[in-house]
Amino acid sequence: xxxxxxxxxxxxxxxxxxxxxxxxxxxxxxxxxxxxxxxxxxxxxxxxxxxxxxxxxxxxxxxxxxxxxxxxxxxxxxxxxxxxxxxxxxxxxxxxxxxxxxxxxxxxxxxxxxxxxxxxxxxxxxxxxxxxxxxxxxxxxxxxxxxxxxxxxxxxxxxxxxxxxxxxxxxxxxxxxxxxxxxxxxxxxxxxxxxxxxxxxxxxxxxxxxxxxxxxxxxxxxxxxxxxxxxxxxxxxxxxxxxxxxxxxxxxxxxxxxxxxxxxxxxxxxxxxxxxxxxxxxxxxxxxxxxxxxxxxxxxxxxxxxxxxxxxxxxxxxxxxxxxxxxxxxxxxxxxxxxxxxxxxxxxxxxxxxxxxxxxxxxxxxxxxxxxxxxxxxxxxxxxxxxxxx
Amino acid sequence: xxxxxxxxxxxxxxxxxxxxxxxxxxxxxxxxxxxxxxxxxxxxxxxxxxxxxxxxxxxxxxxxxxxxxxxxxxxxxxxxxxxxxxxxxxxxxxxxxxxxxxxxxxxxxxxxxxxxxxxxxxxxxxxxxxxxxxxxxxxxxxxxxxxxxxxxxxxxxxxxxxxxxxxxxxxxxxxxxxxxxxxxxxxxxxxxxxxxxxxxxxxxxxxxxxxxxxxxxxxxxxxxxxxxxxxxxxxxxxxxxxxxxxxxxxxxxxxxxxxxxxxxxxxxxxxxxxxxxxxxxxxxxxxxxxxxxxxxxxxxxxxxxxxxxxxxxxxxxxxxxxxxxxxxxxxxxxxxxxxxxxxxxxxxxxxxxxxxxxxxxxxxxxxxxxxx
Ligand SMILES: Cc1cc2nc3c(=O)[nH]c(=O)nc-3n(C[C@H](O)[C@H](O)[C@H](O)COP(=O)(O)OP(=O)(O)OC[C@H]3O[C@@H](n4cnc5c(N)ncnc54)[C@H](O)[C@@H]3O)c2cc1C
Numbered sequence: 052x053x054x055x056x057x058x059x060x061x062x063x064x065x066x067x068x069x070x071x072x073x074x075x076x077x078x079x080x081x082x083x084x085x086x087x088x089x090x091x092x093x094x095x096x097x098x099x100x101x102x103x104x105x106x107x108x109x110x111x112x113x114x115x116x117x118x119x120x121x122x123x124x125x126x127x128x129x130x131x132x133x134x135x136x137x138x139x140x141x142x143x144x145x146x147x148x149x150x151x152x153x154x155x156x157x158x159x160x161x162x163x164x165x166x167x168x169x170x171x172x173x174x175x176x177x178x179x180x181x182x183x184x185x186x187x188x189x190x191x192x193x194x195x196x197x198x199x200x201x202x203x204x205x206x207x208x209x210x211x212x213x214x215x216x217x218x219x220x221x222x223x224x225x226x227x228x229x230x231x232x233x234x235x236x237x238x239x240x241x242x243x244x245x246x247x248x249x250x251x252x253x254x255x256x257x258x259x260x261x262x263x264x265x266x267x268x269x270x271x272x273x274x275x276x277x278x279x280x281x282x283x284x285x286x287x288x289x290x291x292x293x294x295x296x297x298x299x300x301x302x303x304x305x306x307x308x309x310x311x312x313x314x315x316x317x318x319x320x321x322x323x324x325x326x327x328x329x330x331x332x333x334x335x336x337x338x339x340x341x342x343x344x345x346x347x348x349x350x351x352x353x354x355x356x357x358x359x360x361x362x363x364x365x366x367x368x369x370x371x372x373x374x375x376x377x378x379x380x381x382x383x384x385x386x387x388x389x390x391x392x393x394x395x396x397x398x399x400x401x402x403x404x405x406x407x408x409x410x411x412x413x414x415x416x417x418x419x420x421x422x423x424x425x426x427x428x429x430x431x432x433x434x435x436x437x438x439x440x441x
Numbered sequence: 442x443x444x445x446x447x448x449x450x451x452x453x454x455x456x457x458x459x460x461x462x463x464x465x466x467x468x469x470x471x472x473x474x475x476x477x478x479x480x481x482x483x484x485x486x487x488x489x490x491x492x493x494x495x496x497x498x499x500x501x502x503x504x505x506x507x508x509x510x511x512x513x514x515x516x517x518x519x520x521x522x523x524x525x526x527x528x529x530x531x532x533x534x535x536x537x538x539x540x541x542x543x544x545x546x547x548x549x550x551x552x553x554x555x556x557x558x559x560x561x562x563x564x565x566x567x568x569x570x571x572x573x574x575x576x577x578x579x580x581x582x583x584x585x586x587x588x589x590x591x592x593x594x595x596x597x598x599x600x601x602x603x604x605x606x607x608x609x610x611x612x613x614x615x616x617x618x619x620x621x622x623x624x625x626x627x628x629x630x631x632x633x634x635x636x637x638x639x640x641x642x643x644x645x646x647x648x649x650x651x652x653x654x655x656x657x658x659x660x661x662x663x664x665x666x667x668x669x670x671x672x673x674x675x676x677x678x679x680x681x682x683x684x685x686x687x688x689x690x691x692x693x694x695x696x697x698x699x700x701x702x703x704x705x706x707x708x709x710x711x712x713x714x715x716x717x718x719x720x721x722x723x724x725x726x727x728x729x730x731x732x733x734x735x736x737x738x739x740x741x742x743x744x745x746x747x748x749x750x751x752x753x754x755x756x757x758x759x760x761x762x763x764x765x766x767x768x769x770x771x772x773x774x775x776x777x778x779x780x781x782x783x784x785x786x787x788x789x790x791x792x793x794x795x796x797x798x799x800x801x802x803x804x805x806x807x808x809x810x811x812x813x
Contacts, residue, residue: 396471
């Protein structure tokens, strides 16, 4: 393993340059995002190989402190890191161990849990998925019912999770489970770590509208989990899960995907010879300005955090705006393509291979996951605008 | 609704309830599929194929009105067969030709479902039928390329628009004739093809239609297709909304049906209004069609196609959202309706193009009104 560099000792520009140079030399060209797969995500071996390469070269886990094997980057350098990934067309990896569980353990886990899990997250020996949602508990997450009952040194888990992204690619799941009944539903929920190889677990993938089997149902039938896998206090899992929410909403509000969709829009306009079509160009101008202006707001808020602020509830607006802009762009792409817009799957428009159905469908759930937009609007009305409630 | 329409609607509803299985459309996303010949034959037995054929070809003067009744039901159930492209449009083209052995036999094939008939006219994305095609007919064979052609299979007969002596002609070409090749694409729930002709001989010894007659037949058939497609899109939109209302009334979060939240209720009301507008436009277009003035038909058909396509797309997007994560699954039916809407939206001209055609036509009509 390379000697860990302390990137905080070099300038932001130098950091940017180094990461950019390294990415150009190292990210496999065939895995890049492109107009055919503008929101490409890596899965399985492709994902693990890439994360291992990052790790070997000291580019893994930008937000983790150095003592836990991360890069220990300031928020500002984290922003640069993400900008460079975007710039290089690096496909996304849903690496919930790195982005969610690691920081949670660093904040709320025990010393043993950190020692046990953090290195294996970095090495991809463990691949984690998130088991929060249930058939009856979506937006109303606190009504979750999957139960964990203490039996000597174990919890016995029964119930069902759903929409668990990439459970079928994962080795482990971090879960919210019901351990107690209290008048307030958020109490009595605990945060539990479970090895997916434990007897009694069944995983069933669900095919989505873009044809990918990315999310899953996970069933638990008398699954015995060592009690030491509890993170934080018993019945206090809600606060454990909420601890990271602010940062998560900053990253999920990133303008990156909208940027990819706009790039496709520009290419389509050219390939379809629409640059002289004033109606189309007016819409493109609007969308381009929307993204430009949104990048400014995003930067302003991120800079505030980089300057030492904390993400507040207002960051919910980032996810709202970015997700709806992304959808608007994919709709524009599908609409201006006229008859091509009805084609499902690959088609060449001019010299560009596209799959307009894929980009349209992949942009549907962004207004649903990580807190549906209707819920985010309620949060903003309540917590930011302090409006009356019914 | 008249008796025939009521009868057709009921028989369509019965047929679709017993013979059409949404589950069969799931999966294999992006793979072109062959037309379900068994269903197609059954539709022939019900007397649906060739509706719109004139009496000389054994048609019984059942026209677009009845076809829209069927198409609305097809939309309501996300039925996938290319009825408009492979029955209505060829029936109207054939009806404009003179009776001859060839046209007689084509009409019989159409009605019996023993071979597929389809119109191949479009050569550019986003183009309307007002341009002379570049596909060329030299008196014996044709050369050229057509886009977005439905129902192209080995036994299909293509009614192809071509240029001959700077005039429009419509010729019949067998898909299995020399020089005909095609590439299939999945489109919505169905399939469209890019078809190339290289010195492909025509069926019979002469074009089916030439000159002004061809131009009129083409525009009339395509506008009828647009009106029928509007009815289908309107059916899709209404069905998606009804399914969504049912879902949000049943889905409980925060100890209440999510349909009790104001933002959900208001959205459903707005979508309801949108579907009512859509219905009004295609019903009007149908009435205008029956009055037989090509210019007025173009305006009304374009207004309807633009409105119904936009509405179906909008309802599809909102319906997926209101279904939550469930709406993003291939298992839930709502996505099939959304996929069908994508194709209906795109086919025979997109809303953007149709609104322009509408405006252009309306402007002309207004000028005529003002200056006599
Ligand atoms: C692609 C994808 C990946 C996901 N990955 C994961 C994962 O890895 N792990 C995990 O645990 N979960 C995951 N989820 C689940 C996600 O968190 C839930 O979908 C989300 O919380 C919404 O819940 P729901 O789908 O049950 O919708 P519901 O809560 O049933 O909502 C349905 C509709 O009603 C609206 N609604 C609900 N309540 C209100 C209200 N009070 N006021 C107004 N409108 C309301 C919603 O906004 C939505 O439009 C994923 C979801 C998707 C789509």
